Amino acid sequence: MNENQFGFRPQKSTIDAAMVVKEFVQYSLAAGDVIALVNLDVQGAFDVAWWPAIVKEMRDCGNPKNLYTLTKNYFTERTEILATNSIRMEKELSR
Numbered sequence: 001m002n003e004n005q006f007g008f009r010p011q012k013s014t015i016d017a018a019m020v021v022k023e024f025v026q027y028s029l030a031a032g033d034v035i036a037l038v039n040l041d042v043q044g045a046f047d048v049a050w051w052p053a054i055v056k057e058m059r060d061c062g063n064p065k066n067l068y069t070l071t072k073n074y075f076t077e078r079t080e081i082l083a084t085n086s087i088r089m090e091k092e093l094s095r
Contacts, residue, residue, distance in 0.1 A: 002066075050095045051075040 006017040021037070028035045055075060058068045078093040 048095055052094065 004020075006012040006014065025035060025037070052075075055068075055072050058071055079090055080093055082089045
């Protein structure tokens with residue numbers, strides 16, 4: 001498991017993630033480095049994002065291979081299922 005992952009891990013929270021970012025920024029500024037931080041939180045955006053475009057951009061931007069592979073695998077062969085007593089419908093998802 002990657003130590004930089006905070007979601008879906010026991011005893012880890014968004015506060016832990018924020019503290020890691022804060023420490024990184026403080027260290028980088030003290031070292032005289034130039035840093036940029038971009039954060040975007042758009043409610044519901046992920047629900048309508050086109051997954052193939054996300055994977056393509058991650059590959060084209062040179063993201064670390066493990067992050068690219070993890071994301072690509074997450075978006076691969078995902079389905080949603082609607083089931084009732086008399087109906088079962090399954091659909092492959094792409095966004």
